[in-house]
Amino acid sequence: MTQPGLKIEEVLKDVVTVIIGILFCGFALKGFLVPNSFFDGGVTGISLLLHELYHFNIAYVIIIANIPFIIMGMFQVNKSFALKTLACVIGLGLCLQFIEYPVITQDKLLVSIFGGVFMGLGVGLSIRGGCALDGIEILALYTLKRSSFTISEIILGINIIIFLVAAVELGLPTALYSILTYYTASRTITFVIDGLEEYTAVNIISGQSEIIKERLVMELGRGITIYKGERGFMKESFDVHQPVDIIFTVVTRLEVRRLKNLVHSIDPKAFVFTNSIKEAAGGVLKKKVRDH
Structure with a gap:
């Protein structure tokens, strides 16, 4: 109705x-x-x-x-x-x-x-x-x-x-x-x-994904999506690989540095890559809190 x-x-x-x-x-x-x-x-x-x-x-x-x-x-x-x-x-x-x-x-x-x-x-x-x-x-x-x-x-x-x-x-x-x-x-x-607020998509591949997932949600207040993948496949050991959770989340442009610092503090070798999103809506996007 x-x-x-x-x-x-x-x-x-x-x-x-x-x-x-x-x-x-x-x-x-x-x-x-x-x-x-x-x-x-x-x-x-x-x-x-x-x-x-x-x-x-x-x-x-x-x-x-x-x-x-x-x-x-x-x-x-x-x-x-x-x-x-x-x-x-x-x-x-x-x-x-x-x-x-x-x-x-x-x-x-x-x-x-x-x-x-x-x-x-x-x-x-x-x-x-x-x-x-x-x-x-x-x-x-x-x-x-x-x-x-x-x-x-x-x-x-x-x-x-x-x-x-x-x-x-x-x-x-x-x-x-x-x-x-x-x-x-x-x-x-x-x-x-x-849009007035530019968002950034962040993908994180790390062996410490469980800790990173928890801190992203609990500390940054971000929703996350998990892709199942495999990591390894190095030139010296191509046959050695293991399953890994690929973490995907969306943050504002101002939060990218904080997120990277958080991930680096947990796993300095984590692979983090980003790309710009022109506009985002819905899902678990944290809104700015204004004091009145």
């Missing part, structure tokens, strides 16, 4: 997230980029370039420029995604048309950095809400199926063309500052999408 309620909560959360994303993008465009003739990458960059060269209304240009990619998204992703993205892009157009944002600064370095940050926040939040404010990823996905290039290479190629045109038409300094804007925006998007 609670499922419908949860569903409505999730929909409302997505809607609010997308609206905030649209407002951030509008702020980045009208408060930083458009007044200073700066650019971004992707379809937004194309729209800004058309606005600057031909003085088209930026609100209309962004909507029209994204429509072909939204249609493409209907076939490459699904109809629901395409409709949500269309609503998102129209929302951005309305935001640009009717909301009067103040021009924050004309300092080129501040414009390139903070324009990129707010644009990245907006695009990242819209992606978290289940849609996209820029159709360049859809184009990259479409091209991926018809070429040997990766999505990153395709996006990079498209953006190189945008910035080359900007350099020729509006000058190299503007293009270079706009590249900084794009880089800042892309890093901010990654930060928003991957």
Whole structure:
């Protein structure tokens, strides 16, 4: 009986997230980029370039420029995604048309950095809400199926063309500052999408696994998973091997050093390797305790 309620909560959360994303993008465009003739990458960059060269209304240009990619998204992703993205892009157009944002600064370095940050926040939040404010990823996905290039290479190629045109038409300094804007925006998007707290997966192979398991759970308060494996297989004694418990756990980035020190204190020869996890949820993930 609670499922419908949860569903409505999730929909409302997505809607609010997308609206905030649209407002951030509008702020980045009208408060930083458009007044200073700066650019971004992707379809937004194309729209800004058309606005600057031909003085088209930026609100209309962004909507029209994204429509072909939204249609493409209907076939490459699904109809629901395409409709949500269309609503998102129209929302951005309305935001640009009717909301009067103040021009924050004309300092080129501040414009390139903070324009990129707010644009990245907006695009990242819209992606978290289940849609996209820029159709360049859809184009990259479409091209991926018809070429040997990766999505990153395709996006990079498209953006190189945008910035080359900007350099020729509006000058190299503007293009270079706009590249900084794009880089800042892309890093901010990654930060928003991957989550605010980065987790690290840790694998531990040790002959003292029983002690390590107990201390990980009792001292660090971490949940653990055990894989059954075998250790040995050295060059000098390839036939000598024995079963071993491979310990797997997930910790925050700040706890990695503490965990390694704990394992090293028990078994200095333990083999510990880690890899980053973009986002983790559920299971036994220790929450931060805040004092009120």
